[in-house]
Amino acid sequence: MNSKPTNIFAVRSRIDAAARRRRNGHRGGVLWLTGLSGAGKSTLAVEVERSLFDVGYHAYVLDGDNLRHGLNSNLGFSQEDRTENIRRVGEVAALFADAGFICISAFISPYRTDREKARMAARQDFHEIYVMADVATCESRDPKGLYERARRGEIPDFTGVSAPYEVPESPELIVDTMSFSVEESVQQVLDYVSRKFKLAD
Numbered sequence: 449m450n451s452k453p454t455n456i457f458a459v460r461s462r463i464d465a466a467a468r469r470r471r472n473g474h475r476g477g478v479l480w481l482t483g484l485s486g487a488g489k490s491t492l493a494v495e496v497e498r499s500l501f502d503v504g505y506h507a508y509v510l511d512g513d514n515l516r517h518g519l520n521s522n523l524g525f526s527q528e529d530r531t532e533n534i535r536r537v538g539e540v541a542a543l544f545a546d547a548g549f550i551c552i553s554a555f556i557s558p559y560r561t562d563r564e565k566a567r568m569a570a571r572q573d574f575h576e577i578y579v580m581a582d583v584a585t586c587e588s589r590d591p592k593g594l595y596e597r598a599r600r601g602e603i604p605d606f607t608g609v610s611a612p613y614e615v616p617e618s619p620e621l622i623v624d625t626m627s628f629s630v631e632e633s634v635q636q637v638l639d640y641v642s643r644k645f646k647l648a649d
């Protein structure tokens with residue numbers, strides 16, 4: 449399982465990244481949203497996707513809950529499974545970026561080393577966005593009732609309660625959802641995209 453196969457030969461596409469950029473009118477890349485449960489990742493991801501789509505960007509959301517029903521349905525929440533979850537998502541996000549999309553991923557992704565692997569998959573097209581809200585704030589929002597269940601001991605390994613969250617050390621962007629409204633937070637991400645995803649960059 450761990451030994452590298454020796455009979456694999458990469459196929460080179462006849463379309464290069466510059467041609468895809470020209471066709472799309474923008475660069476591809478990954479907006480990797482990370483933060484606690486309830487910090488606002490999914491809320492921002494779908495709003496940013498909608499706004500980008502409306503002005504002509506090719507954008508697509510990969511969301512934790514959705515992918516756990518399909519691609520990652522065989523994975524749980526142990527550290528090992530979370531790592532594999534993020535490894536797969538990182539690879540898929542990198543493929544979307546390569547295809548020319550702005551891929552917006554919304555995963556807690558609590559471990560720094562896992563996020564670094566996702567960064568390595570997409571290389572220079574990876575943009576880490578820390579969706580910042582502390583446990584107290586997220587717990588007071590508790591949009592899915594998960595903190596309440598975690599405090600009752602019904603959810604083992606719950607990030608921020610019984611499992612760690614490693615804060616990003618040098619994210620490309622921090623969105624402080626404790627201080628800004630949804631609309632303001634969305635605008636901060638859109639401003640970032642308009643700075644970083646232009647063709648000339």
Ligand SMILES: Nc1ncnc2c1ncn2[C@@H]1O[C@H](COP(=O)(O)OP(=O)(O)OP(=O)(O)O)[C@@H](O)[C@H]1O
Pocket residue numbers: 483484485486487488489490491492512554555556589591592624625626628629630631633
């Ligand atoms: N500035 C903000 N940006 C995003 N969400 C906000 C903001 N302010 C308040 N909220 C609220 O916080 C909640 C965030 O929930 P959301 O499902 O987006 O979190 P999440 O990070 O995707 O959590 P999970 O990891 O459990 O999927 C929503 O109820 C949203 O309305």
Ligand SMILES: [Mg+2]
Pocket residue numbers: 489490491511512513554
């Ligand atoms: Mg979510």
